[in-house]
Amino acid sequence: MDKKLERILPRVQKPARYTGGEYNQIMKDREAVDLRVAFCFPDTYEIGMSNLGMSILYHTMNSLDYVWCERVFAPWGDMYEEMKKAEIPLYALESGDSLDRFDALAFSIGYEMAYTTVLDMMDMAGLPLHSADREALLPIVFAGGSAAVNAEPMADFIDLFVIGEGEEMDNELLALLRQAKREGWSKRDFLKRAAGIGGVYVPSLYEVSYNEDGTVQSIQARDGAPEKVTKRVIVDLDNAPYPTNPIVPSTEVVHDRVNLELFRGCVRGCRFCQAGYIYRPIRAKKPDTLVKQGIEALKNTGHEDVTLLSLSTSDYRPLTQLCDGLLDYCESRSIGLSLPSLRADNFSMDIMEKLQKVRKSGLTFAVEGGSQRLRDAINKNVTEEELLHTCAIAFAGGWNTVKLYYMLGLPTETDEDIVGIADMAAQILHCWRENAKNKNRGVKITVSTSCFIPKPHSPFQWEPQISREEYLRRVNLLRSSINARNVVYNWHDADTSIVEAVLSRGDRRLGPVLEEVWRKGGRLEAWSDYFSFDTWMAALENAGLDADFYAARERSVDEVLPWDMIDVGVRKAHLVKEREKCYSSTLSPDCRHQCAACGALKLMNGGRCDG
Amino acid sequence: MDKLRLRFEKTDRAIYISHLDLMHTMQRAFSRAGYELKYSEGFNPHPQISIALPLSVGMASTCELMDFKLNGEADIALLPGKLTAVMPEGIRVTDCYVPETKVAALKYLWVEGCFEYDDRDPHEMAEALNDFYAADEIVIEKKTKRGMGQSDIKPAIRSIQCEAGEDAVTVQAVISAQEPTLNPALLADALRQLAPELEPDFAKFTRREIYHENMEIFH
Numbered sequence: 001m002d003k004k005l006e007r008i009l010p011r012v013q014k015p016a017r018y019t020g021g022e023y024n025q026i027m028k029d030r031e032a033v034d035l036r037v038a039f040c041f042p043d044t045y046e047i048g049m050s051n052l053g054m055s056i057l058y059h060t061m062n063s064l065d066y067v068w069c070e071r072v073f074a075p076w077g078d079m080y081e082e083m084k085k086a087e088i089p090l091y092a093l094e095s096g097d098s099l100d101r102f103d104a105l106a107f108s109i110g111y112e113m114a115y116t117t118v119l120d121m122m123d124m125a126g127l128p129l130h131s132a133d134r135e136a137l138l139p140i141v142f143a144g145g146s147a148a149v150n151a152e153p154m155a156d157f158i159d160l161f162v163i164g165e166g167e168e169m170d171n172e173l174l175a176l177l178r179q180a181k182r183e184g185w186s187k188r189d190f191l192k193r194a195a196g197i198g199g200v201y202v203p204s205l206y207e208v209s210y211n212e213d214g215t216v217q218s219i220q221a222r223d224g225a226p227e228k229v230t231k232r233v234i235v236d237l238d239n240a241p242y243p244t245n246p247i248v249p250s251t252e253v254v255h256d257r258v259n260l261e262l263f264r265g266c267v268r269g270c271r272f273c274q275a276g277y278i279y280r281p282i283r284a285k286k287p288d289t290l291v292k293q294g295i296e297a298l299k300n301t302g303h304e305d306v307t308l309l310s311l312s313t314s315d316y317r318p319l320t321q322l323c324d325g326l327l328d329y330c331e332s333r334s335i336g337l338s339l340p341s342l343r344a345d346n347f348s349m350d351i352m353e354k355l356q357k358v359r360k361s362g363l364t365f366a367v368e369g370g371s372q373r374l375r376d377a378i379n380k381n382v383t384e385e386e387l388l389h390t391c392a393i394a395f396a397g398g399w400n401t402v403k404l405y406y407m408l409g410l411p412t413e414t415d416e417d418i419v420g421i422a423d424m425a426a427q428i429l430h431c432w433r434e435n436a437k438n439k440n441r442g443v444k445i446t447v448s449t450s451c452f453i454p455k456p457h458s459p460f461q462w463e464p465q466i467s468r469e470e471y472l473r474r475v476n477l478l479r480s481s482i483n484a485r486n487v488v489y490n491w492h493d494a495d496t497s498i499v500e501a502v503l504s505r506g507d508r509r510l511g512p513v514l515e516e517v518w519r520k521g522g523r524l525e526a527w528s529d530y531f532s533f534d535t536w537m538a539a540l541e542n543a544g545l546d547a548d549f550y551a552a553r554e555r556s557v558d559e560v561l562p563w564d565m566i567d568v569g570v571r572k573a574h575l576v577k578e579r580e581k582c583y584s585s586t587l588s589p590d591c592r593h594q595c596a597a598c599g600a601l602k603l604m605n606g607g608r609c610d611g
Numbered sequence: 612m613d614k615l616r617l618r619f620e621k622t623d624r625a626i627y628i629s630h631l632d633l634m635h636t637m638q639r640a641f642s643r644a645g646y647e648l649k650y651s652e653g654f655n656p657h658p659q660i661s662i663a664l665p666l667s668v669g670m671a672s673t674c675e676l677m678d679f680k681l682n683g684e685a686d687i688a689l690l691p692g693k694l695t696a697v698m699p700e701g702i703r704v705t706d707c708y709v710p711e712t713k714v715a716a717l718k719y720l721w722v723e724g725c726f727e728y729d730d731r732d733p734h735e736m737a738e739a740l741n742d743f744y745a746a747d748e749i750v751i752e753k754k755t756k757r758g759m760g761q762s763d764i765k766p767a768i769r770s771i772q773c774e775a776g777e778d779a780v781t782v783q784a785v786i787s788a789q790e791p792t793l794n795p796a797l798l799a800d801a802l803r804q805l806a807p808e809l810e811p812d813f814a815k816f817t818r819r820e821i822y823h824e825n826m827e828i829f830h
Contacts, residue, residue, distance in 0.1 A: 001624065007813045009627060010669040016632060021624030021700035023640075248639060250625070250699050251632045302639030302697075333647075334656065 002096060008082040016251035017045035018079060020071070020093030023248040024300070026058070027094060028068040030101075034178050037061055037069040038092050038102040038125075038139075042109060042117035043526065045073040049247070050255035052309060053145070053166075054108050059243040060167050061106075067174055069106075070094040071247075074117050074524060083124070090124035099125035099139075104177060106170070107143035107158070112503035113496065113526040115154055115514050118143070120523040122157070129515065131159050131204060137180055137187045142173065148201075149231075149278050150456040150563035153503050153510035155203035159187070160194055162201075163566055164231035165264070167240055169199045195225040199232030206565055208508055214549055216507060216560040228567040233281070235607045237264065238289045244296035248303070257305035257338075258297040260290050262322070265600075266311035267591035267611050271379045271578050272368070272410060274455035275311055278568045280600035281609035282591065287318040291325035298335060305336040313339050314351075315592075323351060340364070362401030363394050369410055370420035376585045377412045379578070384424065388431050395435040400443045402428060408474045408491075409452040409466035411582055418474055421447060422481035429484050447482065448490045449475065451497035455504050456563045457570065459578035462555040465501045467548075468494045495533040499525075501551035502540070507562035510550075513539045569600035612649075612684060616710040616830075617677040617694075621666065622817075625701025630665040636699060637662075637677065643697040646690070649680035663714040664788055667796065672818035676717075678710065708830070717788055717829045719769055719822040722795040724782035726773075726811035733775035736809060740773040740780060743806055744798075751801045764801060767793035780811070788821065 001019075009015040030036065039058055041048030048054055048071070061069035070092035075083060083090075089098040099105065105125065107118050119129055122141065128134050131141070143151065144162035151161050162169050173194060180190040195202045205225035209217045221227045234240045242261075249256065265282035266275065294306055306326060310316060323337065330337050339351070367382060369375040375382060391402060406421055425447050432443045451471045454463040466474075471494040482489050503510065516539040517525075524530045540547055555561065557576055574596065581588060588596060591611025601609050621628070628636060638658050641648050648658040663676040691704040698704070728736050743749075746765065753762045767787040774781050786793045799814035821829040 006815070014629075015627040015668060016629065019624045019627050023643075023697065023699045025700075248699075250628045250636050252635075300643065302642035304638075304642075334650065 002088070002091075004086045004088050005091075005096075008079075008086055008088070012079045012082055013076065014251055017073070017249075018075065018093075020096065022250050024245050025071075025094055025247050026062045026069070028062075030068065030095060030097070033068040034066040034181065035064075035068075035104065035174055036097075036102045037067055037104045037106055037174070038072050038099050039069050040072040040105055040107045040118075040121050042074055042107060042114040042121060043524065044076055045249075045251075046253045048073045048108075049249050049253040051108070051110070052259040052261060053110075055243055055246045055259075056241065057106075057108070057166050057170060058247075059245075060241050061170055061174065063241065064171055064174060066178060068094075070097075072099065072121065074121055077524070077530070080523070089126055090121055099127075103138045103140070103181065104174070105139055105141045107141070107145075109143050109145040109147040109151065109154075111526065112147055112153075112500050113531075114147070115503060116518045116522040116525050118154065119157060119514060119518040123518075129157050131157060134159070135187065137185060137190055140177060140187070140190070144170070146275070146278060147504075149274075149566055149568055150504065150506070152203075152208075152508050152562045153506040153514055155508045156511035157514075158203065160191060160200055160202045162232075163199045163229055164568075165234050166232075167234050169197065169232045172197050173200065192223050192225070195223075198230060201229040201566065203508075208562070210507075210509075214509075214545075215555075216562050216564075218560060219565050221565070227565070229565055230567045231278070231569055231603065233264075233283070233569075233603045235283070235604055237261075237283050237285045242293050244293050245300045246297065248301045255307070256303070257307050258294060258301060258303045259307055259309050260294050260297075261285070262290065262308055262310040262313060262316045262319075263610065264310075265609075265611075267315050268312055268381065269379055269578070269588055269590065269596070269598075270368070271377075271459040271582055272407065272452060272455075274458045276458075277570050277575075277598075278457050279311065280569055280598060281604055282611045283607075284316060284610045287322040287325060290322055291329075294326055295329050298329070298333075304334065305338065306330065307338045307340065309340070315590075319351065362403060363391070363399055364403040364405070365390075366405045367421075367424065368405070368407055369413070370406060370417040370424065373585050374410060374413055374417040374420075376587050377582045378410055379582070379588055381587060381590065384427070387424070388427060391428050391431050392435045395432045395443075396437060398437055400432070400436065400441050401446075402444070403446045403448065404428075406447065406449045407452040408449045408471055408478070411460060411463050412585070413474075415474075415477060418477050419481045421449075421478055422483075422487075425482060425487045426484045429486055443486050445484075445487045446490060447478075447487060448492070449478065450492040451494040453497050453501045453504060456561070457566075457568050457575075459575045459582065461505065461561065461575065462557055462559075462579065464554045465498065465551045467552060468498060471497075496526075496528075496531055498547060498551050499531075499533065499536045502536075502547050503550075505562070506550055509543065509545060512543045513545065516542060569598075569603045571599035574598045612681045613709055614678055614680055615687060616708055617679065617691075617704055618706040618830075619675045619677065620673045620703040620705060621675055621701060622671045622673065622703075623701035625699055626669055626671045628699070628702075629668050630662065634660060634662065636702070637679075640694055640697050640702075641679075644690075644693040646685060646693075647682040649682050661714075663717065664720075664792075666818065667794065670795070670816050670818065674818055674821050676714065676821070678714070710830070712823075712830065715789070716823060717821055718824040719785050719826065720788040720795075720818055721783070721785050721820040721822070723817045723819050724784065724795065724798060725815050725817075726780040726782060726799065727813040727815075728779065729812045733778060733780050736811075737773045737775040737780045739806075739809055740782070740802075743802070743809060744768065744771045744773070749801050749805070751797065751804050753797070764793055764797055767791050768798075771798075785822070785826075 263284035650656040660679040769785040771784040802810040
C-alpha cells in the first residue's frame with residue numbers, strides 16, 4: 001500500500017471503505033490488459049456498493065479479457081481533506097493505482113445532485129474538467145445512468161454519454177476504444193465513430209442555439225451524428241449478464257444484501273414518475289432464472305438478506321411463485337426476504353404471510369397525492385379503500401409501523417388535497433384501533449412530504465415547480481392539519497428540490513454554474529452536510545441565469561427542449577396526451593389492461609413488451 | 612459440535628476492517644464455505660462467535676483467536692483451508708481446534724512496532740528509545756472511563772527492545788494483554804507526551820504471538 005495512504009487511513013472514519021481487498025473483487029494483471037477502466041461512482045462507497053447497476057456493469061466490463069475495470073468512489077469529507085493535504089490523487093480500489101494510469105473514466109450518474117462530485121473526482125484524478133481541454137484520446141471520460149437522459153448541464157465536461165442500459169453498449173464502446181488506442185486515432189475521430197454506436201450521445205457533435213428569451217432555438221447534429229440518440233435496452237433479461245458473485249463489502253454499506261431485479265420498466269404510468277417512462281418497455285425475468293440466480297448469489301456471498309427490486313414489485317406476475325421458490329431456500333437458513341415497492345392495491349395476505357415467516361419490517365406506501373381527485377390527476381392508481389384494506393390486513397397480521405410518502409406541489413394540487421393527507425393518516429390510525437391484534441405495542445404512522453420536481457421525459461416535463469415559499473406554506477398547512485397522536489410528520493426542505501429541478505431540466509448554459517459551485521467547494525451535494533443553496537443561487541446569478549427560468553417556468557409544448565435529441569422510446573405525443581388527461585383528472589389504464597402505444601415497443605427489435 | 616477455536620491472521624488491507632465488521636465478515640465467510648454457525652436462541656438470534664482481544668483498526672496480527680460453535684459435524688482439519696479460500700484479502704485461517712484453555716488465561720502479547728522516522732537517524736533513535744523504555748516508571752495521561760487520568764504503563768511492559776532498520780526502528784515488546792490491558796499504541800503515545808523528540812512520524816504495530824502467564828504459547 002502507498003506509504004502516504006497508510007499514514008492517513010488510521011485518522012479517517014471507516015477506513016475500510018478506502019482500501020479495497022473485499023471478497024469477490026476482480027483482480028487482473030495490469031500488464032496483460034489493453035484497457036484500464038476506472039468505474040467512478042460520484043458518491044460514497046456505502047451508496048455506490050449498494051447500487052445494482054454498478055455491480056452489473058462492473059462484471060460485464062470485466063467479462064472482456066482485455067479490460068480491467070476497477071471501482072472508484074468519492075471520499076467523505078475527512079478523507080478528502082487528508083488526501084488533499086498529503087497530495088494523494090484519486091485511486092482505484094482494486095489496484096490502488098492513481099487514475100492517471102487509466103484509459104477511461106466511466107461515471108454512473110443516477111441523479112443530478114452528483115454533478116459537482118463528478119467534476120470533483122475528475123479534478124482529484126488530475127484531469128482538466130472541460131472535454132475540449134483534454135485533447136488526447138486517453139483517458140476518455142464517459143457517463144451513463146438515469147441522469148444521462150438529460151445531462152446537458154454536463155455537456156462541456158463529459159466526452160460522451162451512454163443512454164439507457166449499458167450491458168451491451170458499454171462493451172461495444174470499449175471495443176472501439178481499444179481499436180482507437182491501437183491505431184492511434186485522434187479523440188475527434190474516436191468520438192465521431194462512437195456516435196455511430198446505438199445509444200451513444202456525443203455532446204460536442206451537437207450545436208445548440210438559443211432564442212433571446214433563453215429557450216432553445218435549435219439543436220443541430222454535425223459530422224454524421226444521429227439527429228436523435230435512441231436509448232438502448234436489453235431485450236432478453238433472462239439471458240442478460242447478472243453477477244451471482246458480487247463483491248461482498250467488508251464494512252457496512254446502505255443495502256448490504258443480494259439484489260434480484262424482477263423486471264425493468266413499469267406498467268403504471270404515474271405521470272410524475274420519470275422512471276416509469278424512461279425504463280420502458282417492460283421486460284420481466286422468469287421466476288426460475290431469479291430463484292437460480294438468487295440462490296447462487298446467496299451461496300457466493302454469504303449474505304443474510306435478499307431483496308426483490310423493481311419499480312412496482314406487486315406487478316410481477318409470478319410473484320408468489322418466485323417468493324415460494326426463494327423461501328424454500330431462505331427459511332431454513334434464516335435468510336431474510338424483503339419486498340420493497342409493494343403497491344397498496346394488490347398487496348395480498350398471501351404474500352404478507354409468507355414474508356412474516358422470516359422477518360417483519362414496516363409498511364411503506366407511496367401515496368403521493370392527498371385526495372382521490374389528485375391521485376387520478378397524476379395517474380397514481382391507489383384508492384383510499386385499497387390502502388385501508390391493506391392496512392387492516394397488515395395490522396391484523398401484527399404490523400405496527402406505517403410510512404406514507406407524499407409530494408407537495410403536484411400539478412392541480414389544492415389546499416383541500418393537502419388537508420386530505422392528514423385525514424388519511426387519521427383514518428389509518430382509526431383502522432389500527434379497529435384491527436390491531438395487540439394494541440399494547442402501539443402504532444407509529446409517519447407522513448413524509450417532499451417537493452415535487454418536474455422531470456424530463458415525463459408527462460410533467462412542461463410543468464412549473466412551486467416556489468420555496470409556496471412549498472413552506474403547504475407544509476405548514478399540513479402540519480396544522482395533523483393533530484392525531486401517533487402520527488409523525490417529516491418534510492424535506494425545498495432547497496435541494498429547487499436545485500434539482502434546475503439541473504434536471506437544465507441546458508448547456510448551466511456548465512459554468514456547476515463549475516463555480518464546485519470551485520467554491522461543492523461536492524457530495526446530495527448530502528445535507530455539504531449542500532449549500534446560497535452557493536447555487538449565487539453561481540446562477542453570476543452566470544446571468546435565473547433559477548425560476550428552469551424550475552418555475554411552464555414550457556409550451558412546442559418549445560424545443562434541451563433534451564430533445566434524446567429518444568427514450570416513448571413518443572412526445574403520448575406525454576402530451578397524458579398531461580392533458582391530468583388536467584381533467586382522467587385515469588389512464590395500466591399497460592396490462594390496455595396498451596397505450598406509448599412507442600417504447602420499437603426498442604424491442606420485434607420482441608414483446610410484458611405490459 | 613463443541614466449542615471450537617480458530618486461529619487466524621489479519622494483515623495487509625484487512626487491517627482496516629473494524630472488530631464489528633470482522634464479526635460480520637466471519638459470519639459470511641462461514642456461510643460461503645458451507646458451514647452453519649450455531650445461533651443463539653431468542654427473539655433476535657445471532658451467531659455465537661467471539662473474537663478474543665479486539666484488535667484496533669489499523670493494527671495487523673498473525674495470532675488472532677475466535678471461538679465459535681457449529682451446527683452439525685465438520686472435519687475441522689479441512690476448515691482452515693476452506694475458510695481461507697473465501698476470505699477477503701489479508702485474512703488467513705491458520706488453525707482450528709477444540710480449545711483446552713479459556714481466553715481469560717491469555718496473559719501476554721508480543722507486539723512488533725515499526726516506528727518510521729523521516730528525517731532522523733534510526734540508529735540514534737533506537738538507542739534513545741531503549742533508554743526511554745528502560746526507565747523505572749512511564750507515567751502518561753490516559754483516557755479512562757472517568758475522564759483523563761495518570762497511569763504508569765511500565766508494569767504492563769514485560770520486555771522491550773528497539774533495533775534500527777534502514778529507515779525505521781523495529782520495536783519488539785512483550786506486553787500485558789489482560790489485567791491490565793495495554794494498548795500497544797500507548798508505546799508511541801508515551802513518546803508524544805514525555806519525549807516528543809523521539810516521537811516517530813508514523814508508528815504501526817503487528818501482534819505476533821500470544822502467551823500464558825508462564826510465557827508458553829497460548830492455544
